[in-house]
Amino acid sequence: xxxxMKNISLSIKFLAMSFTSALLLGFSCGxxxxxxxxxxxxxxxxxxxxILTEKKYNEAFPTRDTFYSYKxxxxxxxxxAGIKIKITKRAYEALQMVRIDKNTGKETIIRQDEGFNEDWxxxxxxxxxxxxxxxxxxxxxxxxxxxELAAFFAQIAHETRLGQNGQFNDGLMLRREKTEEAYIYPNxxxxxxxxxxxxxxxxxxxxxxxxYGYASHCIFGNKDILLNNPELIEQNAVVAFKTAIxxxxxxxxxxxxxxxxxxxxxxxxx
Numbered sequence: 001x002x003x004x005m006k007n008i009s010l011s012i013k014f015l016a017m018s019f020t021s022a023l024l025l026g027f028s029c030g031x032x033x034x035x036x037x038x039x040x041x042x043x044x045x046x047x048x049x050x051i052l053t054e055k056k057y058n059e060a061f062p063t064r065d066t067f068y069s070y071k072x073x074x075x076x077x078x079x080x081a082g083i084k085i086k087i088t089k090r091a092y093e094a095l096q097m098v099r100i101d102k103n104t105g106k107e108t109i110i111r112q113d114e115g116f117n118e119d120w121x122x123x124x125x126x127x128x129x130x131x132x133x134x135x136x137x138x139x140x141x142x143x144x145x146x147x148e149l150a151a152f153f154a155q156i157a158h159e160t161r162l163g164q165n166g167q168f169n170d171g172l173m174l175r176r177e178k179t180e181e182a183y184i185y186p187n188x189x190x191x192x193x194x195x196x197x198x199x200x201x202x203x204x205x206x207x208x209x210x211x212y213g214y215a216s217h218c219i220f221g222n223k224d225i226l227l228n229n230p231e232l233i234e235q236n237a238v239v240a241f242k243t244a245i246x247x248x249x250x251x252x253x254x255x256x257x258x259x260x261x262x263x264x265x266x267x268x269x270x
């Protein structure tokens with residue numbers, strides 16, 4: 001087991017170094033002076049396209065499934081950038097999720113736990129945090145944004161490679177996990193649908209009914225879309241990339257998001 005874990009760690013490290021080298025050394029993103037200051041926020045796809053061209057994307061994944069196209073990736077980033085999630089916790093157990101469409105300003109409550117508005121919960125202090133999908137590779141300076149994109153690519157490459165050629169260039173080959181296990185775990189908010197399976201799918205290999213339902217809530221504003229149709233992730237490349245960006249940007253329980261860890265928005269307490 002230790003040998004297996006060591007090799008996974010080395011694979012991710014190698015991939016991250018490879019992508020970082022390509023992103024930081026192979027592409028121009030303005031002068032060094034400009035990259036050292038806070039950049040203006042702009043739609044994620046525009047920012048990503050300024051870092052990585054379609055030609056370089058294809059060169060980075062020479063053996064990829066054509067399903068995982070550059071256009072699908074940038075479209076997913078562009079569309080998801082218009083969504084922001086406000087999560088309010090009361091007394092830890094009572095949760096409210098509000099989906100904000102930044103293009104229209106429309107706010108929709110997509111989840112509100114029982115007891116959220118009861119007096120016992122209102123008497124507790126609120127804990128509020130936001131998941132702004134528009135911050136994907138756009139929040140910080142140019143150098144940090146490049147590092148984040150490199151790390152994201154390294155992770156999805158690792159998740160979807162066949163691992164046969166020893167060159168670490170075979171990422172984005174698998175649309176789904178090679179299993180028929182159902183990957184179902186009891187979840188009152190996101191219950192599994194009879195007959196459906198929630199094994200790993202997409203660039204980040206989204207797994208389990210709880211993650212499918214949560215992702216569906218954030219992406220579509222409707223938890224049932226992916227719970228009822230988990231196969232959509234392996235059939236629609238834009239949806240597939242959206243689930244990967246969702247997972248990258250979303251903290252879970254006491255774990256920070258990968259985005260927050262890389263950008264420095266999260267700091268360890270010990």
